[in-house]
Amino acid sequence: MKPNIKTMVRSVTGEESEERSFYSLGLVLSILLTVASFATVISGLVPRDWMIPGLIVLAIVQIVVHLRIFLHIDLSRQKREDLLMLLFTVLLLGIMAFGTLWIMSNLAVRM
Amino acid sequence: MDNIFGRLTWADVTLFEVFKDPSIDTAVASAAAWIAVLGAVAVVALLTFTRRWGWLWREWLTSVDHKKIGIMYMVLGFVMFARGIFEGVVMRTHQATALDGGILTPHHWAELFSTHGTVMIFFVAMPFITGFMNYLIPLQIGARDMAFPMLNQISLGLTAAGAALVMISLVLGVFETGGWTAYPPFTGAAFDPGPGPDYWVWAIVISGFGSMFSGMNFAVTIYKMRAPGMKYLHMPVFCWTALCTSILLTFALPPLTVAGLMQGLDRLAGFHFFTNDLGGNMMNYANLFWMFGHPEVYILILPAYGIYSELTSTFAAKQLYGYTSLVWATMSIAVISFCVWLHHFFTMGQSPTINAAFGIATAIIAVPTGVKVYVWMATLWRGRIRFTTPIVYMAGFFILFTIGGFSGIILANPAINYQVHNTQFIVAHFHNVLLPGMLFAIFAGIHIWFPKAFGFRLHETWGKVTAALWIAGFSMTFLPLYVVGLMGYPRRSSAYDNPEFVPYMIVTLLGAFVLLTAFAGLVGTFVVSIRNRRDLAVPLGDPWDGRTLEWATPAPPPHWNFPVIPQVRARDAFALEKVEGRPYVVPEEYRDIHLPPSTMAGVMCFLATTGLGFALTWWIWWLAALSAVSVLIWLIGHSLRDHPHVVIPAKEVHRSNQAWIEAIDLATPVDRDHETKRMNRGFAATDMAEAT
Amino acid sequence: MSNAKPMNAHPGMNLGYGEGAHDAEVKVFGFWVFLMSDLVTFGLVFAIFGTMVEATAGGPGPREVTNLHSVAIQTALLLGSSFAFSWASLSMKYHEGRWRTLFYLSFAATSALGFLIIEFLDFRHWIEIGAVPQRSGYLSALWALVGLHGLHVAAGLLWVGAMTAQILIFGLTDDIKSRVTRLGLYWHFLDIVWVGIFSMVFLAGIA
């Protein structure tokens, strides 16, 4: 027994505008964060030593915004497998990328 | 375009080398080329004369049935295994004569150890485990097929394309000579501009994509396609190991792909990733390669652990001891295997802190591995062990694999590693874990599941003798290498000048011949079994008193696996039904079954990527473009057509299942004492029921 | 039954319940696994780039290759493309007709095409100033990383083309919706990778 698609479409039109504003929020946040990243480097307001950490933080925040809003990752049950997969990937990537940078920078100093 | 074949010329054809410059060396090379060519011609001729082309195309090459794809993986593995074994024997023959020389030229020797390693790891071990996972996963989790059947076929096509490139290198040109790891800059364009390293790069990258897609496919299948009621902790241990292997395949292949593609860019386009000059850094390659290479070891060994788990519990007629421990051990191995890669280059010059950190991680990974061995012992304890062929392999595994693990933990200590790295000690170690660890499991697994796949058992006496030969051959060939390794004999060395090595190398040579006999024994087992297939037939499907869902189907299982998707309540679903005395229940209602349609996607991808790899190796640019464009156009075209499912009517399912159930009703259950006798038709009387 | 929300699997699908939804869920999850594997690939190329940042061998460095105007335009185009795609997903989810979806999809594609053109102009400029990948390890890593992303975008464009044809032929069937959803995941994923590239390659390069 499949529910009638037409009635379902009607029952959810309220949700459409809700989702639209959510996506728009994502767009606004992304623009703000991108502008902040550019400003970090070119405005001259941020001390040099803080630039790269600042860029890293802004990039991570923006990635989380993208994941949450555009890729619909959340803590609900049906997304749990996706989220776990993502976290596991981040863990492995962390091991590999951190390991690579650690090993190679150490080797660079000792060569 | 001055030459439509790029840089390929007549001089690259190795078939006639022996006539131009007769020697043992060229004779070996040309013989190998002729065997490859004549073998291909013979297969084509056989198919033509028996008019089997249509059958091959319809039933096999275009099939998306996971069982058939699994079998094709095994066949591919066996063809390549034959090559790998022969190469091994030629190499050992050379080494036994290598005091100050040897029968081969150093160049040919280098080609041999490089192809032997590449073939054995990528085109024997990988197809074998992929084949097993393909065949078993859907059956064990109660599914009809993989999550992505067409992708599954494409994976096979890509793996076969890699294998094809390695085979083509026998006939056209030379192969790479820097070992299966192919470290630059030795394999870079500055030192080896020839086609050898290109063959390696493209074979590895293309088959690597195949393995990666397989991994994703298996992972999704296990995550999403389990039968209703089958919780994660109800899955057979093999499925757990397969799940972890799939995750490793998904995440560990990217470093290899990246390293391979960068090497390809260095060689083809003059990039500077791993070159000597302009900021290239070969240490990056070592780092990337082993970031793949170490998880790869566990990709190969975990499914083998799964097979050992299934076989101990089956042939001891016991529930598996410590299921949860095994699951935890498997998962922790999967994760830790990503934290140990540096132990393959302890001697590159990094600080002792880093060496110690990775040394400790390596020692830690031994804990779950050790636990597994104890778990299998505990499973056998107070069992009723039947000494069938798989148990013979298992016995060999216990002793030999433990020795391999022993040497592994020794290698984990950087202080010792400085002395034995890159020596024959390493060669002994990894053969010691891969042969008894992985290959024995594959052979044991073949004995167990061959009857499921083909409907008849393998000949038991032949099987046992072969198993004994493998064990003896392995011990003779590889254990002496530990000693010469400690004495400072480097690996990959075509000659030595220490006469003390000679006796060891002669034992090794004898061992290699025992291994060759064992291989012949394996072939003999198949031949004898096929001849006696009527006596060995087990059409009812459960010759070994199996415990998991795949045994609750006829042998061979129908295309759709299960007439009705089973409901699962607990672990060892089929064993439970048998103990409770109600296996083989007739379903209340049959429904139409929808199966994915056949497709030529796999063949297309095979042809296109073989062409692409060959073209990039020989700089035949038009062929490269043609291959890439044609496969893209085909795939897009494919997506624009409708591909209706194949529907098996409920009546057909009913008829087929009813015939099987009726045959079981007529049969008498066979006691385990007669398991290997003719009366075993695949309807088992279970030991477990008697005890409870 | 009447208040069942059709959000059973992933955004952009209103497939109802039953076999179709399960099938779509499996496929979308499978694609998610692929993306994660691809993420590792990108992460490793990033890491290699990190180890080679200083390997300029006296050739052009980050300052010479970074054109912030161009990077800003590329960022805007890619973000716009991503946003347009989410609009396409929404119209696929809430509206029956195919044209509305195709309309937004064409926006996404045009924007991405613009991105590729600007990127191509950048590449041409790099070649002009001698910043070719054959010059140094740094430039090899740069071209590989930016090029890999560009190649993904180009492949995505091809996919949008194929998808458009499929929508025209089949209409918005369950199967097609599931495919568009996967394409959407891919599209947004590429945007995430670009966030990494403009922050860590270009901005950090001149910081």
Added chain:
Amino acid sequence: MQSPRRSRLRACRAPLGALLAIVPAAAWADIANFLDPLGPIARFQRLELIWASVLILIAVLPVLVGAPWILWRYRRSNRDAGYAPGWSFNTRLEIAMWGVPVLIVIALGIWLTQATVRIDPYREIDLEMAEGFDIRLEGPPVAIDTVGLDWKWLHIYPDEGIATVGELVVPVDRPVTMRLTTDTVMQSFMAPGLAGQIYAMPGMVTRLNFIADRVGETFAENTQYNGPGFAEQRSPVRAVPRDEYILWTAAATGAPPLDERAYARLAASGTLDEAREAFGQEGDGPLVFTLPDRRLFLRIVARYVTGEAIAPENQPGSPVYDPETASLPDIAVVFGENGRPPSTGPASDAFAQGGICGAPAALTIANLGELPDG
């Protein structure tokens, strides 16, 4: 100096002949290896091997003994043995299964960390270390710069102003501090009787420290495959009394110079035999040179960090390498007038630690960008 190891690469020597070759194995009994070390580092590694083995045996023995016993005892035909088909868990057994290996690994981990730090190949053998090993230190360290060529090792003694190919001679009781690089592909230097191996890579400098505490002979070899002559890249290492070492260095003063041309010829792919032939030397002894340019090692390293591509004709090991036209970079061009690196940037610290003639302790990919163009 005639030793039975002097081998020639004979590709197709009659196999039977090699099998039956009656070579006096006794001559080999005196050659030290890892199992019979000449110095404290290798001896320590051997001790590690023994103790690690003992510790691992605790975990391994139960399997080696238990598995065959269980297989036999619980065979199906033995109806006297118990049968517990449902037995699948036991808390104590679980604790033992996980606990014992964990304890062993903790012990191994602590142990291997200490050992790794203690014999870090980069660590110079000083008085403190000598005390730990209970050996004498007599005299300052001997600096040796080793260059891996296809397919022989070039050992440069910058302080003595000599260089050898095909033999490494070290004095007993004086620490050796070795810097390594190659002028071709990656190699791995190992002298098993003295210390483990370390990779040598073009454009980079790795280090190896060791000391011989008794007179004897071992061998140095390459363990990283680098081409057809790989098996030939093995030569004797002699640890000699201090007086003999002085005599040996003095005797070398009349040797031909290893100038740029001679080096270019030496660097061409070829075994030691072929190098002897090229330099017109009879017999099978080592090649000995004097060293006109004490910065030769540095110049070899610098070849790869000039910021310019290396033409294949100028790259030793390449099939088209041409020793007649090949040249090494001028050190002043690469590192500035005084042969020293720039005084700022991350590179300067590493360079500041450099030993002989301002040679870099570290020449890294990372500091390539910092080098002046000249």
